[in-house]
Amino acid sequence: MTTRTSESTASARVRVSDLFGDQLFVHLGLVISVALMALPLVLAVFMSTQTPTEVYDVTNVGFGSAGFSNYWTALFDYNLLRYMINSFMMASIIVVGKVTLSLLAALALVYYRLPYERAVFMFILLTLLIPVPVRIVPLFQLMADLGWANTLLSITGPYIASATAVFLFRQHFMSIPESLVENARLDGVGPMEFLFRVLIPMSKGMIAGVSVITFVYAWNQYLWPLIVISAQKKQVVQVGIKYLQGASQSGLTQWGLIMAGAVIALLPPLVVLYALHRPLLETFAIQQK
Known part of the structure; x- marks a missing residue:
């Protein structure tokens, strides 16, 4: 009886583990897809705060020194x-x-x-x-x-x-x-x-x-x-x-x-x-x- 219970518990753990693994890969794929689609918008927001010199500097990735002056x-x-x-x-x-x-x-x-x-x-x-x-x-x-x-x-x-x-x-x-x-x-x-x-x-x-x-x-x-x-x-x-x-x-x-x-x-x-x-x-x- 104890052996059957342990086997059922182990199989349940395996199913939960497989399900968690499948959901993990699905959510990981969704996160990567959303990140790739949002990347151009994020880069546009970064560039909107940069001066022309900072924009042409390919190593400058992030908010620039212009702030909201470009928007104004x-x-x-x-x-x-x-x-x-x-x-x-x-x-x-x-x-x-x-x-x-x-x-x-x-x-x-x-x-x-x-x-x-x-x-x-x-x-x-x-x-x-x-x-x-x-x-x-x-x-x-x-x-x-x-x-x-x-x-x-x-x-x-x-x-x-x-x-x-x-x-x-x-x-x-x-x-x-x-x-x-x-x-x-x-x-x-x-x-x-x-x-x-x-x-x-x-x-x-x-x-x-x-x-x-x-x-x-x-x-x-x-x-x-x-x-x-x-x-x-x-x-x-x-x-x-x-x-x-x-x-x-x-x-x-x-x-x-x-x-x-x-x-x-x-x-x-x-x-x-x-x-x-x-x-x-x-x-x-x-x-x-």
């Missing part, structure tokens, strides 16, 4: 704060417009009997196949004909419609039980009331996900604002970072100043992602402790 210079001397306000206004308008229009389009596609409904939906998806370079020239001509060039409308209007958002909301609405829809109809609930009182509360995670993706996408726009906006004071933050490359000191590019601008431009999307992370995790059924 980028924000106020090079008007990066103004560009960030422009980008925030642009991204906010695009998020609100895209989510609103996509919700209404998905509502019409799912809960209304439309002629050639599938053909309309396929036509919406086909717009995803048109590459951006093909659309730039005719879109710029359209903005010029409408008199929108060099205005906020030119960098927000073309991004309001989104086939991807319509597709995501449509698929989500189709997963809602039909019995819920029938009960709402029997109670005399109208389409818009059904949207605001039923669909939107049940789609918080999807709306949060689309909003985050849209905000980050709009915040990182560079090519289209560079083409359609001619006034420098109306430019967005990504183009503003490009302006920082023109700064030089003693013939050396001020990479510390550029990295400070890049770190500053990273903060608003990070804040938005953190603010909406709970509904995002609920959408993917990830439990939080």
Whole structure:
């Protein structure tokens, strides 16, 4: 009896040891992966506090002597704060417009009997196949004909419609039980009331996900604002970072100043992602402790 007990105890210890070893390797791999992904950001933060001489010294790894002066210079001397306000206004308008229009389009596609409904939906998806370079020239001509060039409308209007958002909301609405829809109809609930009182509360995670993706996408726009906006004071933050490359000191590019601008431009999307992370995790059924 004692021998069997000792054998079972030994086997249990072996299983625990194997399990601990497997988890150790998994966590070690995760830590290494996170460290490798975070390394460029850490180096950018270090460089943002360094002077041009310190940046070009490859042996200097760590915080520099410039401190936060590069951040202050980028924000106020090079008007990066103004560009960030422009980008925030642009991204906010695009998020609100895209989510609103996509919700209404998905509502019409799912809960209304439309002629050639599938053909309309396929036509919406086909717009995803048109590459951006093909659309730039005719879109710029359209903005010029409408008199929108060099205005906020030119960098927000073309991004309001989104086939991807319509597709995501449509698929989500189709997963809602039909019995819920029938009960709402029997109670005399109208389409818009059904949207605001039923669909939107049940789609918080999807709306949060689309909003985050849209905000980050709009915040990182560079090519289209560079083409359609001619006034420098109306430019967005990504183009503003490009302006920082023109700064030089003693013939050396001020990479510390550029990295400070890049770190500053990273903060608003990070804040938005953190603010909406709970509904995002609920959408993917990830439990939080």
